[in-house]
Amino acid sequence: MSAARVWAVAMRVLRQMRHDVRLIVIMLVVPSLAMILFGFSFSGDIRGVELALIDEDRTDLTSEIVNSLKSDPTFQVTELLPAQDPEKLLLSGYQAVVRFPDKFTSLYYAHFAMGVATEAHGTLHLWLDESDPQIASAIRAGIADALMDVGEGGPVEVEEHPLYGVEVRFIDSFAPAIMGYVVTFVCSLLTLLSVVREKVDGTFERLWAAPLRRGEFILGYVIAFGLVALVQSALILGIGKLVFHLVINGSVFWALTCVILFAVGNVGLGTLLSALAQTESQAILMFPLVVLPSVLLSGMLWPLQAIPAVLRPLAYMVPLTYGNRLLRAVMVKGLPPWSEPVGLAGVLIFLVFTVVLATLTLRASVKQ
Amino acid sequence: MEAAIEVQGAVKSFGPIRAVAGVDLVVGQDEIYGLVGPSGAGKTTLIRMICGLLKRDAGKVRVLGHPIPEEKRKVEGRLGYMPQERALYRDLSVEENLLFFGQLNGMKRDKIRKRTAEILDFMRLTHLKRHLAENLSGGEKQRLSLACALLHRPELLVLDEPTVGLDPALRQEFWKHFHELRDHGHTLLLTTHYLEEAGRCTRVGFMRAGKIQAEGAPAELRARVARVQGGTPSMEEVFLSFASTEGK
Ligand SMILES: Nc1ncnc2c1ncn2[C@@H]1O[C@H](COP(=O)(O)OP(=O)(O)OP(=O)(O)O)[C@@H](O)[C@H]1O
Ligand SMILES: [Mg+2]
Numbered sequence: 001m002s003a004a005r006v007w008a009v010a011m012r013v014l015r016q017m018r019h020d021v022r023l024i025v026i027m028l029v030v031p032s033l034a035m036i037l038f039g040f041s042f043s044g045d046i047r048g049v050e051l052a053l054i055d056e057d058r059t060d061l062t063s064e065i066v067n068s069l070k071s072d073p074t075f076q077v078t079e080l081l082p083a084q085d086p087e088k089l090l091l092s093g094y095q096a097v098v099r100f101p102d103k104f105t106s107l108y109y110a111h112f113a114m115g116v117a118t119e120a121h122g123t124l125h126l127w128l129d130e131s132d133p134q135i136a137s138a139i140r141a142g143i144a145d146a147l148m149d150v151g152e153g154g155p156v157e158v159e160e161h162p163l164y165g166v167e168v169r170f171i172d173s174f175a176p177a178i179m180g181y182v183v184t185f186v187c188s189l190l191t192l193l194s195v196v197r198e199k200v201d202g203t204f205e206r207l208w209a210a211p212l213r214r215g216e217f218i219l220g221y222v223i224a225f226g227l228v229a230l231v232q233s234a235l236i237l238g239i240g241k242l243v244f245h246l247v248i249n250g251s252v253f254w255a256l257t258c259v260i261l262f263a264v265g266n267v268g269l270g271t272l273l274s275a276l277a278q279t280e281s282q283a284i285l286m287f288p289l290v291v292l293p294s295v296l297l298s299g300m301l302w303p304l305q306a307i308p309a310v311l312r313p314l315a316y317m318v319p320l321t322y323g324n325r326l327l328r329a330v331m332v333k334g335l336p337p338w339s340e341p342v343g344l345a346g347v348l349i350f351l352v353f354t355v356v357l358a359t360l361t362l363r364a365s366v367k368q
Numbered sequence: 369m370e371a372a373i374e375v376q377g378a379v380k381s382f383g384p385i386r387a388v389a390g391v392d393l394v395v396g397q398d399e400i401y402g403l404v405g406p407s408g409a410g411k412t413t414l415i416r417m418i419c420g421l422l423k424r425d426a427g428k429v430r431v432l433g434h435p436i437p438e439e440k441r442k443v444e445g446r447l448g449y450m451p452q453e454r455a456l457y458r459d460l461s462v463e464e465n466l467l468f469f470g471q472l473n474g475m476k477r478d479k480i481r482k483r484t485a486e487i488l489d490f491m492r493l494t495h496l497k498r499h500l501a502e503n504l505s506g507g508e509k510q511r512l513s514l515a516c517a518l519l520h521r522p523e524l525l526v527l528d529e530p531t532v533g534l535d536p537a538l539r540q541e542f543w544k545h546f547h548e549l550r551d552h553g554h555t556l557l558l559t560t561h562y563l564e565e566a567g568r569c570t571r572v573g574f575m576r577a578g579k580i581q582a583e584g585a586p587a588e589l590r591a592r593v594a595r596v597q598g599g600t601p602s603m604e605e606v607f608l609s610f611a612s613t614e615g616k
Pocket of ligand 2: 412413452
């Protein structure tokens, strides 16, 4: 193993990219566009959210707030009588339930009477289905607007009763998935194409007649595409932060470390697949093999629980399933990688398995 | 002096095709050995076996004193292989192709720079050094491909049709260079379809249907054919004679 030769391979791959301006542009535009498109299409206005209203206070103040909510096109408001179980309402199809308790108004005005130092405030209860963060955030924004209209942001506390889990914005939970997806796409497919092209053009013959080891070859690719994955992930995080105010609860360092581990596994996968393709067209036909399961089964667009039970074992064979799990744990939940052992183990097994197998099959893939 | 290449009873089949069907070949260190023969005779297959790129089905191959492919690693830095396909990185420039192959063969950067300038000059490619390989003409690609094999000054050069597609003037220069290399102690094994080139080798092997049918210095071979046909046959006539007589 010679560092100089590893470096030679890595630099060569990067140099090849440099000559392909179109490729560079695509490599920068794809992650940016993916982030922007998904970000905007999921943060577009939401209308007609089914909102159940239970007003137990029935004062001028509460009816003013109710009217403001009714005039907001975000909501389709239904006023209900008190003494209904909010969770049952949610399960019966409402997407949110707002309840004003009977002391709401008196506590609200107590605040003004007793001065700023007081803890007194009106409490508004909000039950909502958190599983769709885009809708949940639309509901929150609509309620905040209504309160603003009335009391200039007066002393109202919204007490949330999420039906599932903790508060997560869609973009926050989606950014790790985009990162994982882009890395899968770029690292495995570009490696596949690049290695197949070595075969087609005959440069493979030259490499193996020269003193180059299989491990050196793969490590060179790993370094080159590891760098590419790093740049792309930084771009996604940067755009996420600047344009969509992405919240990264965890450490960016761990996030990027995990992205690189995942990228290495994908370089291994690309090299491994190259053993099965003799021409570039064959390689391109393998793309859906990588892309479709990653998009549909990895938990990127919908949770694994939403995948039919028959397909679920398949989902656990998709590397991105583990990549997503790991990246979401690190970026959304703010955990260190080892606190998500399934995701971490999945990514590491993927990495070792593909890189070792790719190294073993590389020579066999030279035409005999 | 030890032979540069020793092949004994080498056999290689691709399914039903016996591409190399029992070849014995010895190339001495001070030789320019030319393999000629009709297309499909097995020349490239033999060469790929010698470079350790193909496993033989039977026989023995030794290169620079080492059994191949068992001790391939001891040989590879000392060997320069020019494949029959151009085998260049089309999305790298001329000098970047050379840089990469130089680095692979363990050359230092400033040495590569010096050698690159030298070899580009010789190959008349200096003005194209920043051009992408894919934009080169056929002959230019051919020259770059040869340059990649020569860059690290290997002891043993294995060149598969190095002069195909070159104009006569350039071929003339190439052959001058091959003889210079030989004078400096390099060994060359090459294939060619130009029979006047075969005449410039120290020895020629006529390959046909996976076997070396006849072998010897060009003058010797001419004499052998002259004994049968009379006159002073050209290499072309020698070739046709061996190709038609099943190689006596
Ligand atoms: N990888 C392969 N798979 C199957 N058959 C092959 C392979 N390589 C070579 N052959 C066959 O083996 C025979 C010898 O091929 P080879 O390339 O050695 O010929 P050659 O003498 O170099 O011909 P040319 O002068 O045209 O280059 C041919 O019939 C060819 O079709
Ligand atoms: Mg050939």
